[in-house]
Amino acid sequence: MNYYILRYTGKQKGESGERFSSDYLMNSGCPICGTMIELEGNLTTKGLKNVNNDFFETLDGDFIISIFFFKFMISHNIKLGSLNNVIDIDGTKLPLFYLKPHYYFPRADKVSGLIIENQCYFCKQNGYFNDVIIGDLEKDIPTIVMPVILEYNNIDNELLNKSDTFYTWEHMGVSNRNAEVSRERRFARPMLIVSENFKELIESSKFKNIQFERVTFVNNSRIDIQE
Secondary structure: OOEEEEEEOOOOOOEEOHHHOOOEEOOOOOOOOOOOOEEOOOOEEEOOOOOOOOEEEOOOOOEEEEHHHHHHHHHOOOOOOOOOEEEEOOOOEEEEEEOOOOOEOOOOOEEEOEEEOOOOOOOOOOOEEEOEEOOEOOOOEOOEEOOOEEEEOOOOHHHHOOOOEEEEEEEEEOOEOOOOOOOOOEOOEEEEEEEHHHHHHHHHHOOOOEEEEEOEEOOHHHOOOOO
16 A cells, blocks of 8 residues: 655645644653644634635644544544544634544655754754745746655554554654744644545545645565555
């Protein structure tokens, strides 16, 4: 079975996470920057009460799905694990779910299409940014985002059989464990990896604004997923 980085290409909607009193386990994750600190309970959001999209990404990089999307995927035996509703800052529980995988891929053995800036010296898990070729608006030359290629050796079938969604070890952007005068608290988000079953169902159902970039497995003989 193949696996893919899932990217949302539509307009990001609403805000989520650290600034709205979401409950994070501060004793988890990197003790220096905060990368991989775990959310406990519901994701608190702002500006999502009137959003009707089935799948979208917030301005803070969290993937959100509708209750329809959730039930649809479960009915087709896609393994998402237990997901929590998101809540509004006023405490209202919304008919939306935070698409939060329960498992991480290991660190990629080879990465291309990303650059590293301001990376935490301790965990080295954050500071990843998309590599881009800057265009020229006056000459009508578009900016090109380079494709991301993640290459893995010896991914264990036991891990792959547990879910159809995973986080990457690599986290996009920088983290700031504690709020400061010039910077808010922020935790870098990982990329989302999904199975071919997930991808095929998305494509057959024509969900919009979603694209996929294939993950590379060097030792394909080990990729033997149980159906």
